[in-house]
Amino acid sequence: MSGRTGTGSATTTSRRPHPQPDPGHGAELALRVRGVVKSFDAPVLTGLDLDVATGSLVALLGPSGCGKTTLLRVVAGFEHAEAGTVEVGGRLVEGEGRPVPAERRRVGVVPQEGALFPHLSVHDNVAFGLPRAERAGHRPAELLELVGLAGLGARMPHELSGGQQQRVALARALAPEPSLVLLDEPFSALDAGLRAQVRADVRASLHAAGASAVLVTHDQQEALSTADVVAVVRGGRVVQAGDPWTVYAQPTDLGVATFVGESVVLPGSARSGVVTSALGRHPTGSGVEGPVDVVVRPEQIEVSPADPASVPAVVTHREFYGHDALLRLALPGGVSVTARTPGHPLPDVGATVAVGVRGAVVAFPAAGPAAG
Incomplete structure (x- = not known):
């Protein structure tokens, strides 16, 4: 007989159907998701609940196909839920038959590979999301300094490393001061040697900006080392959420235990x-x-x-x-x-x-x- 070894890499947990971190009495939520359902050819989200406290970084951790990127798209307004509600900064943006358009949700998005405009300078990429009257102001330079790229505003995207491009994408997402930033596997295209440093830089930048964020990842080490809260997604639901140590040391079931580490x-x-x-x-x-x-x-x-x-x-x-x-x-x-x-x-x-x-x-x- 052999011991089974599960490989994976991880928040406060109780054994209940939809365990969620308790933000505390009176704590403000940057994101509140309740009972979200979404299907394509088959069910993808099956009644998912999630809380993101204001100023926190939450990692959605799960294998491919579990629904985490679909949830990001629903929150951003790129897809619409069949049931359930989404609130961003206390405002209903999805559900009850009246979805708010994506451009009015005050949600910033950092895609997998940055998706910078190749014909625009770094400064102009950051400024793109600002009202036209504010693009020549101090905000783009301030954000470039925040993400560790001070003095690089005149460069073109192809003159930057992959890690620098991701930090520009983060600065662009932060420029209009969104209520929430969504990061969809933003480090997956980086070399292993760069990944840890860029993760640390992005985390520090988000915290320095006081931003609330959701990071989608299938990388356990990334979730455990970067997030304030890890939410494990399986079968279209969050099955455990809490601080990284708790999810790792006190998994709610055997599936979480063998996936998270x-x-x-x-x-x-x-x-x-x-x-x-x-x-x-x-x-x-x-x-x-x-x-x-x-x-x-x-x-x-x-x-x-x-x-x-x-x-x-x-x-x-x-x-x-x-x-x-x-x-x-x-x-x-x-x-x-x-x-x-x-x-x-x-x-x-x-x-x-x-x-x-x-x-x-x-x-x-x-x-x-x-x-x-």
Whole structure:
């Protein structure tokens, strides 16, 4: 029997049909989505709910085809919902038979590849969304400074790197001071080496501008490292939303656990807050009893020199990344797990080691259907 390893990379959560972050009593919402339904050849959005607190950055995280880009298009006014409502800045823009045109929603959009006008300078691209009387004013230069491109207003788009072009697209979206900024996988076309820095720059620029934003991504690391709130979308609904640590450490169901970050899933049994699995006995706060699926993150698995009092394992494979390493470990009974450990020192392939689990684990009723 093998432990299942799910790869993915992650907000405050309770186990309810449409879990949402609680913005707090009296907190203002930049975006409020309730019960949105949209179909094409098949259902895409199936009653989706989402809250975006003013000034926050929310990542919509999910696999391709789950409905996250369709939701952005409905919010922007490029598509219309068949049911449900959308409010932007407290104003109804979709639903009740009276959709507001896209150009009047006060929503800025940053598409996947920037979509800058190639015949306009950087300054004029930023100024494009402003009223004609304001295009020669200070606002474009101020925004270019905000996104780290001060002094580059005279350049043409082809003279910029991909990361710089995305920052110009963000500045253009911010220019008319929208109530909400929508970013549709804006980093997907960038080289891996650029991606992390541009993500950090965009996040800093949004926060400096006090902007409210929704970022669509299928990249778990991107969602976890960039967003204030991660909303996991599956089957056209948000199945969990909250701060990144909570979504990662306290997933609402097994599907979220295996999608949001690498995971080792083992059969086990739970009794009185303690889970027993092939890795030993571990505390859990999951509140389940009986047969369970146990979720352990690879970084929770501790590897140490062989010890007769501990669970033994044989190293069958290792991958070295410099700062850390992945070890594939064979446990008694044919169970195989993956551990993420410091890069030095590393046991040799074939060595026998002791394994344990650091911290509490998450457990779900065995063979139970995923929530949501």
